[in-house]
Every structure is written in C-alpha cells, then in structure tokens.
Amino acid sequence: MSYLTEDAALIRALLPREARPPDGADGLFLLYAVLLRAKGETVTAADVHDAWAAWMELRDPGHAALVPFDALDSATQREDLPYVRAIQAAARARAAARVGQT
Template identity: 50%
Template sequence: MTHTESPMACQVLMSYDGTLIISLESFQRGNNLNYIDELAKVIRGKLPTRTLPSDDTYDLFRIYAVLLLAKGESVTPEDVHNAWVAWMASRDPNHPSLKPFSDLPSDIAASDEPYADTIRLIAGER
C-alpha cells in the first residue's frame, strides 16, 4: 500500500490492486495530541507501510503506545498480539485470529514481530 496524508489529515491508502481506501482516522484529531497520541504517531510512522492495516487504527496505535510505556524494550510479539485482540474484539468478534498467541499459525504470529521490533526500537531511543 502507498500512504499519503492530505492537508485535512485524512489518510488515503491505495492497495496493490489499485483500490483506494480512505480513512478518516488521523493522529491530528483536533490538533490536540496528548503524549499517548504522540507516541502512537511515532510508532505508526516507523513501521513499514506494507505492515499497516487499512482500517481505522487510531485506537490500536494508542494501545501500542501504552505497551511502549508499560513494557518498553521488553515488549514481545505476544504482547502486541494481545493488544491487537483487545482492539479487534469490538470490531470483528469472529475474526479467526482472536485466540491466544501460542495457538496462532507461525505465519500469523510472525506478523506481530515488526510491531514489537518498532516498539522496542522507540523505547530504546527514549
């Protein structure tokens, strides 16, 4: 996916098949960012674009920011998955990955690694 932000702070995503996805989500909501929102913005900004979900992930990245503050450099892919489950449970209660990390297929579990790596990297820079 390619990612750009318009001056109005909405996100426009283009999938590999050319489908445009417009998300009204923004880390500039009202331009009143608090420290959690600032960290969420940093985490999102350091992740490879190809790993970013296409939905509104504003609240998910806030949870990742809390993980950064609570666990810092000791955050694990399992922690990231648990945060994602907390977020996804209200969005899609039947999602097939809403299960303990240890029960995930290895390719799905591996998708949490870039998030854990990024959170650890940012924690080490603080």
C-alpha cells in the same frame, strides 16, 4: 495531542513500509503506545497480539485470530514482529531523548 497520541504516531512512523496496519487503527496504536510505556524494549509478540486482540474484540468479535498468541500459526505470529520492532525502536528513541535532556 496527548503523550499517548505522540507515542502512537512515533510507533506508526517506525514501522517498515511492508507493514500494513488495518484501516482505522488509531485506537490500536494507542494500545501499542501503552505497551511502549509499560513494557518498552521488553515487549513481546504475544503482548502485541493481546493488544490487537483487545482492539479487534470491539471491531470483529468473530475474527479467526482472536485466540491466544500460542494458538496462532507461525505465519500469523510473524505478522506481529514489525509492530514489536517498532515499539522497541520507539522505546529506544524515548530513552535516548530522556538522556539528551539531562
């Protein structure tokens, strides 16, 4: 298992129960793992949407939500928030683990 796969699994584990990732989302969570490493706690809902959009482009290029984050209605924008929070929580967990190692 690679470091990105481990980060993806951590993010998935930190999602609240009500969050419902799409089927076959392993690749999506790898993109979220990249966001974890690149943005950490500063990740935004727009970042999460962009990662989802890149993943969805390969799965369903005609999906109605393949628009910039700001063009989404507020209900659809809110769907990204559990993923933002999970990535932020994973960033905090990774930082705490690094502090514990020193």
